[in-house]
Amino acid sequence: MARPERRTVRDVRRGNRAMLLRMLYFDGPASRNDLSALTGLSAATVSTMTGGLLGDDIIVEAGQVDSDGGRPRVLLRVNPRYGYAIGVDVSETHVRVELFDLDLNQLAKVEYALRPARHDPELVAMHILAGIGVVLSDAGVPAERVLGVGVGVPGIVERGADVLIHAKAFGWNGVPLGALLRAGTSLPLHVDNGAKAMGQAELWFGSGRGAANAVIVLIGAGVGATVVADGATFHGVSSSAGEWGHTKIVAGGRPCRCGGRGCLEAYIGAEAILDRAGVSTQKAGWQEELTRVLASRTPVVEETVGYLGVGLANLINLLNPERIIIGGWVGLLLGETLLPEIRAVVAENSLAQPYAASSLVLGRLGPDAVALGAATLVIEEFLNATPAAGITATG
Template identity: 25%
Template sequence: MKKIEKHDQDVIRLHNKQMILEIIKKSRPISRAEITKITKLSPTSVGRIVGELCEQGLVRETALTSVGVGRKAIMLDIDPQAVYTIGVDIGKKAIKFGVMEFSGELLHEERVEHVALQTTHEATAAVISETINLIIANKNLDKSKIIGIGIGVPGVIDHERGIVQYSSTLGWRNIPLAQFIQDKLHILTVIDNDLKVKILAEYLLGSAQGSRKTALIELGTGVGSSLIIDGDIFRGGSNSAGELGHTTLDPNGNMCECGKRGCLQTYIDESAILHEANRIKETADIQQLFAAAQNEENWAQDIISRTSLYIGITINNIVCMYNPDAVILCGDLVENYSEIVPLIEEQCGQVVWEPFRDTFKILTSELKSKSIVVGAAMLVMNNYVDKS
């Protein structure tokens, strides 16, 4: 019992520490009294945590500011260039990079066209390492200030050991990617599932700020989800929680690439939508489908309406299971065709179980294409703060 209590206390302490540091980053310079007011923590708790952050060199005291007659408050600030992290997003057709300052701002972004599925994991690791070396040289970064590299990878990831256990997108099985990169660059490297770092980014710097429990659903070439509770990513027993696309909608339904019938993604991912469209009229891509719907072609409107219904059912299932206060919709389907969002909201009004209808907000991604790079970089930054 005491061990459980100690664990809970440690989690709360780290959460409060990260929360206070984020407040200082966003509102700097800021006084201890203002932090106390925002967090509703006791002045003693705020003082102790700020003291730790100052001792670790993450926060510094700056000028005095008047807060009333005869009173001056010591303001708190950070050094944005104190440390850097590098975020990497390995996508289907390209690899994205971002250098993040301690403030959370991206100092530099870069994109390299690369199809990992058409080459080896060694070649992909080489592209990542070479590009990071070029960025360090071209931006004249002090390598000693780079505290780590975070990489968001599609698939089932053993984030503790840095291994890509399985990624159909990349064609990889049991690849120790973190060690490959770390050996080449001699910089601490961590990896995680792309949607898990994406929800971390939205929670810290995007549309989920202020949420206590957020679920994220990605809709596009595949279907996936992730969940964050009070700043902690929900991982499940093997870091595989969120494989939403392979939940069964109909055991006698469409055949999925995984070998099962009726998986959710066979109804709402892009290939499934296009397959349905092409049964009626030749449709090259999703853009053509939405153009047909805008031209009031009934067949196209029916397909989009049906897709919206299945997404609404998906949201209902997640809300019933986890009771989040926010659901973020992201991915190409909602980011490129935002007109589907009100249709999904309308379907939710019909299919979400009544006790949950007014308990959550439907949001869209604020960070969009930057979210995985930002989340991967923040993953490293959070680990650094936790262990400091």
């Protein structure tokens, strides 16, 4: 039997501070009385903690509200300019770097194109490092005000000193992306799978807000998912949970970029849809071609809806989520015009009871939510009141 972990007074204080900070971030502005009622902390503890946060400029006053017969109550909120977060989206076609304040307002952005056949780790790292310099310069933000850099990447993120990335679609097998980035920046780094990063953003601010058990799926060139259980992202024993795109939909079916056959990604990913429609992805404008194909309602589109619906039904039958959110640029393209058809296929292939308990909706944060999600990796660390040093593989 495991012995209970002993908590020191310092641990308790840090936990209380983090609880107040999270409450103000997600539910503020709030008065000290509100915070005491919401957290269960005593008025004296709230006063002491908020005094320290005000002294550090982490929170600021945000006006007043009338009280019942007494003096007006001062509202508090997180200071959006206390620090900044950089979010990076590494995808099949680009490296996008964005700078945000703590309200996650985008302050600057830069994007570097990638050729589909060229994802050299050194080139990707060079683009990320260059992008960090560009967005800081464009926004006039000094590097010492940056709380960290979040990076969303395809594939499996292996925890460790170097943060190793396994992304077969890129030809990456144990690429030490963390070490490559550390050679060019001293900013704290947080690296996670792009679908999980996007999923956290939808959970915090989008269609997943308020859901304790949900699945957020990302459908683009690649296909992945974030599984949320009891309000927390489930990563699995080796941080590879959520590789929904590589579950098998057809035994011995179409070859997938992962080296397997019959994977869901080989039927509903962007390149897979175009390949089945006879459209090459090796020429400029192929993403626009996908929009045209999906608008055509050809048999390929009907098949794609069928495969997607079965894949989503599998999630409902297996995980029993209260909500499934469809995101990613291909997922949103499909859902904007075909959501009723997708829902019909899901209903046909799900068990009645878990289907009735679940809702299927589109993401609210748009097709470019991975960089935003990557920035939330930084803010998560900030809210937990445990500033990072070095490189963190989330999970």
